[in-house]
Amino acid sequence: MREFGAKPAVPLMVLASLALIAKAPGYYLRLTPSETRIARPLAVTLLLGSAAFFLNMLLRWSAFGREKNPAVQFVGQGGLYAAFLLVVVVHQRYFQVEARRKLAMRMLAPVALVYLAAVFADALGLLSHSHGLLALFRSEAGYDDVRPAGLLSEPSYFGAFAGMYGTPLMFVRMGRKRWPYVTLGILLFLASLLIRAKTFLPVIAAQFLVLLLCRKRPGKSRLIPATIGLVALVLIAMFLVVSNSALDLQENLSSAMRFGSALLCLRASLAGYGLTGIGFGQFHFFYRPEFAPSFLMNSYEALSSMAPGAASRASAFNLYARILLEAGVGGLATFLLAMYRVIKEARIGWSFQAEFGILIVVGSLGFLLTQDSLFLPSLAMGVAFLSGLRASLQIPQPDILPNQATR
Numbered sequence: 001m002r003e004f005g006a007k008p009a010v011p012l013m014v015l016a017s018l019a020l021i022a023k024a025p026g027y028y029l030r031l032t033p034s035e036t037r038i039a040r041p042l043a044v045t046l047l048l049g050s051a052a053f054f055l056n057m058l059l060r061w062s063a064f065g066r067e068k069n070p071a072v073q074f075v076g077q078g079g080l081y082a083a084f085l086l087v088v089v090v091h092q093r094y095f096q097v098e099a100r101r102k103l104a105m106r107m108l109a110p111v112a113l114v115y116l117a118a119v120f121a122d123a124l125g126l127l128s129h130s131h132g133l134l135a136l137f138r139s140e141a142g143y144d145d146v147r148p149a150g151l152l153s154e155p156s157y158f159g160a161f162a163g164m165y166g167t168p169l170m171f172v173r174m175g176r177k178r179w180p181y182v183t184l185g186i187l188l189f190l191a192s193l194l195i196r197a198k199t200f201l202p203v204i205a206a207q208f209l210v211l212l213l214c215r216k217r218p219g220k221s222r223l224i225p226a227t228i229g230l231v232a233l234v235l236i237a238m239f240l241v242v243s244n245s246a247l248d249l250q251e252n253l254s255s256a257m258r259f260g261s262a263l264l265c266l267r268a269s270l271a272g273y274g275l276t277g278i279g280f281g282q283f284h285f286f287y288r289p290e291f292a293p294s295f296l297m298n299s300y301e302a303l304s305s306m307a308p309g310a311a312s313r314a315s316a317f318n319l320y321a322r323i324l325l326e327a328g329v330g331g332l333a334t335f336l337l338a339m340y341r342v343i344k345e346a347r348i349g350w351s352f353q354a355e356f357g358i359l360i361v362v363g364s365l366g367f368l369l370t371q372d373s374l375f376l377p378s379l380a381m382g383v384a385f386l387s388g389l390r391a392s393l394q395i396p397q398p399d400i401l402p403n404q405a406t407r
Helices: 002-006 009-023 033-059 070-094 098-106 108-123 133-137 155-171 179-194 200-213 220-244 253-276 294-298 300-306 319-348 352-367 377-394
Strands: none
Touching: 002 070, 009 070, 009 377, 033 070, 033 319, 033 377, 070 377, 098 108, 098 352, 098 377, 108 155, 108 179, 155 179, 155 200, 155 352, 179 200, 200 352, 253 294, 253 300, 253 319, 294 300, 319 352, 319 377, 352 377
């Protein structure tokens, strides 16, 4: 259950879903046609990843006798994706109510302030890595990075958080006065730069691409700041890559580990396993030298993951490469189809709420270019938010449940 509990929002969202189902099962499990268009392909990905596991067991692709058990990994990782699907299905009905969508948007600024304050307190030494409040957010192995991370387990996660929520704060109208939200978004970006959290780059790159391409008849006044931001993004990226030698694999074994693991996953897929998939949770057992690029063998972390006694799951550091290998071509296609439909259908009725949801979804998808978690809370929330918004435009929903009294 380590990954299930690593992000506190995951168990909270699952418990909330179960509570909503218990309160009104007929309401929260009855999907509209637009909601089914999103839930069905996500469910097909789950089915294909599960079927691939049983094919794997039949052909004995995953080796037993290691520290981790293939069956246990399938149950855990498949269950994680099933929990993601459950949250999307239940909360897309929850977010059909206008007041709930507005509440989610209003909470963005206070939440960002809390995380930003924690990072500054961490940097100033007011909070300690080794004990106290921050110890609750660190891994059992300890925290050996000198860079502040605040309430997140490592600086890269703060960078993703800053990009994911900083862009909506800057570009989506949250209130009558825009300057406090814009200022907060800029502070999040600056904090990411100061702690050298490069992961915010793919997040805001995807978001700016949406602002430039997906707006419905955008005016010049809205295109200009997005274009300036995109140019600034390129310049920042060049500075970070050069100053941190992120592409020098001999000098930066962390980058070698990330790039090499994703490449290993793709090589295993191209070896034929990506056609049908190998089953959820089985990439760990394909983290082998025969699929690894030569430079990856210089990484002690990679060699440790290849060892039979590896206690931690090997990561592909790219969700799309992982789904391709574990759920096959069909599983990746249906997952991407669901994401495409979410964004396309939200764009039809473009509004500030649609823009907010799209930026959350696209930012999450950008972050998943660097991580392979099957349940990213922001993605589940963004997909449910947009699906609920779209359904509310087609079939107006009451602000109260059907079994509650009405005037």
